[in-house]
Amino acid sequence: MAITLHDSLSRETRELQPSHPDGVYRFYNCGPTVYAPAHIGNFRTFVVNDVLRRLLELEFGKDKVHHVRNLTDVDDKTIRRAREEGRPLAAVTKQWTAKFHADCQALNCLPPHDEPTATGHIREQVDMIEVLMQKGNAYRAPDGSVYFKVSSFPGYGHLSRVHERELQHGSALAGKVHAADADEKEDVSDFALWKAHKADDGDNAWDSPWGRGRPGWHIECSAMSKKLLGATIDLHTGGVDLLFPHHENEIAQSECCNGVPFAKHWYHSEHLLVDGKKMSKSLGNLYTLDELVAKGFSPMAVRYTLLMGHPRKQLNFTLDSVHAAESALKTLRGFHASLPAGGATSHTFEPVVAALKDDLNSPAALGALFTIINRPGGEPDRESFDQAMFALGLDLTAAAPAAQTVPxxxxxxxxxxxxxxxxxxxxxxxxxxxxxxxxxxxxxxxxxxxxxxxxxxx
RNA sequence: GGCGCGGUAGCCAAGUGGUAAGGCCGAGGUCUGCAAAACCUCUAUGCGCCGGUUCAAUUCCGGCCCGCGCCUCCA
CATH class of the missing domain: 1.10.10 (Arc Repressor Mutant, subunit A)
Structure with a gap:
């Protein structure tokens, strides 16, 4: 059974198929910026992508999936954090990369096959910018920054329909459009490929044909996906907030540079809301995995919670829902422990994986799971149950919530x-x-x- | 102002032109001295509101109300 997935660009749900002759499915997932612990909203996207990765392995074969997820380790936030702490940038990003990996492992996410970093690919990014300069898609501003000329790419805006957008009128937003460097750009829509060195950047700068500086944010994904997966990839994913401008800009850079389509399929997972609102520090509704574990929840229950809603629909995260997930997991652990060793075909769990293959419908998959478990008579099939758990990434042998010390x-x-x-x-x-x-x-x-x-x- | 998503039981959440999956909570029962666990049973004449199309709409169309997100570096 084929995997179908909604495509943000065409707005159609299409089958996934490897397009390269080697049959390897090329999959790029925009990763985190490593300057602080990722919050559970970030992890919603990574868990959803992990389920997708698992399905691809089931569908095409374990060695027929090439999954890349980058780490953004140089940008305004990472540099600011390093400056505030008086530490080298690399020390900060190394620390938070390690934390990210630990959290991913706790959430049972398979590690991507490649995890490239922006600072590890300065050369590739500079090379790409040079091509864009040569082709007339980019220009150097007086301060030494290089900008992509949006007007040079007719396809700009297709993904996010940006041409149908207008800046909010009369609001504070309209006035704050990049006041910092607006003067250097020829057009407000243009975006930085290379940022000239500023005093605040400290020694986080690299040489380039345009002077010392650092890469803009968007160029890293274009350069690294090209290096690791080729000029045209099968699938590019991320959170909805990346749709514009990040992914729009990636398309512009990559297609102008390479002259071929960038990604055949785009997928964006929706936001996680907390208590009905997007997580934010000002609202105080931002959770990290550690905070939830400290409240007595298991990481696996957090994963389960993140799968309770359809990935393309906003999911309202509450502590009640983690409670519900923990209880459901307990039932699953009990069921798993009582499963007979032998395989049976009367009660197969194949519908669980089938639901996931239908546009990653994880809540339907969980529904199917319990429907089968509760079906009277017959004998449940262990092999397909294990496969369903693999696809969902639910490790039922993982530790239940840690027991508290008894006074x-x-x-x-x-x-x-x-x-x-x-x-x-x-x-x-x-x-x-x-x-x-x-x-x-x-x-x-x-x-x-x-x-x-x-x-x-x- | 523009673009997009959504409003289904106490909570979370699938879904379909033909009469509402599942999880959690709750209630009752069996079993236990009690409690817990386990197992069994029950829990939306109803799917934001108002019209329309249809033999039939929660599902299609139109209008309205409400919520959320994005609109230059937030997954």
């Missing part, structure tokens, strides 16, 4: 109650249970002993 006083109370229970002094036992509950702990009895866990909050 000695609580343990003492529990031991008293256990003794009372053994002595069949149920009145005392019940009283002690109440005390424990009041103190915030649930006592779980077993045949041969007890365990304690924090009282579940509603």
């Amino acid at each position: 000695a006083a609580i343990t003492a109370l529990a031991e008293q109650r256990w003794a009372a229970k053994q002595a069949k002094d149920f009145a005392a036992a019940d009283a002690l249970r109440k005390d424990l509950t009041a103190a915030g702990w649930s006592m779980l009895d077993r045949k041969d002993g007890f365990s304690l866990e924090p009282v579940k909050k509603p």
Whole structure:
């Protein structure tokens, strides 16, 4: 069964097929800027792309997928962070790259085959800018910056329909259009390919034919995808916010430079909202994985939560939904543990993967999963269940939420109650249970002993 | 102002021109001294509002209301 996926450029849902003779599907996913911990909104996109990666492996073969995800390790934010902390840029980006990798691993995301960095590909970016200069698609501003001349590319705006857009009238936004460097550009739509060195950049600058400076943001993806995947790639993905201007600019640069179509298919995942609003520091509704783990949630429950909504639809993330995910995962773990070893064909989980292959419909896939689990009679098929879990990237053997340390006083109370229970002094036992509950702990009895866990909050 | 997405049970969320998946929560039951777990059962005559098309609309069309996102470097 083919994978179908919505294409942001044509606005059609189309089948995915490798276009190169070697049968390798070339897939580029815009990665994070490494200057701070990624938040769960970022991870929605990466988890969705991870599911896609897994489906591609199932469909075309494990060695027939080439997945590239870049790391932006030089830009205004990374440089500012390094300056604020008085550390070298590389120290900052290395630290946050490591954190990003740890979070991805916790969320069970497969590592991309290549993870190129902007600073590791200055040469390739400069080369590309030189071609654009030669072809007349770019110009050097008086300060030494190089800009892409948007008017030189007739195809500009097709992806985001930017020609149908207008700047917001009479608002603060219209006035703040790049006040910083607007004077250097010939047109406000033009965007930087190369940024001339400024004092704030410190020693984060490289030599170029136009003087010392650093690459603009968009050029890195064009240069690195070309180097690793070729001039025309099969699929380019990212969050909706990258649609304009980032991806629009990438298309302009790459197609003007290479003279061939940049990407055959574009896919954009929608934003994660928190409590009905986009995450932002000012609203205080921004979560990191660590913060959720600190609240007692498992990373796998966070992954599950991110899959509860259709990737092309805004998903409202709440702590209640992570609770729901944690409970659902618990059921899945129990089901998995009770699955018979042998394969059976009466209850196959193939519909789960089928739902995912239909434009990454993860909520439908989760629905199908439980529908099959709850189907009476017959025998569930372990092989297809494992495959469904692989596609969803749900590792049911991953650690459940870490048990909290039990205070000695609580343990003492529990031991008293256990003794009372053994002595069949149920009145005392019940009283002690109440005390424990009041103190915030649930006592779980077993045949041969007890365990304690924090009282579940509603 | 422009562009785009969405409004489905207490919460989250699929879906279809033919009469509403699933998860969570909640309720009842079985089983347990109690509690928990597990298992069973139940939970939208209804899909933002108003019209229209149709034998039939939540699903198509039109209007309206509300929410969210993007509009130059935020996944």
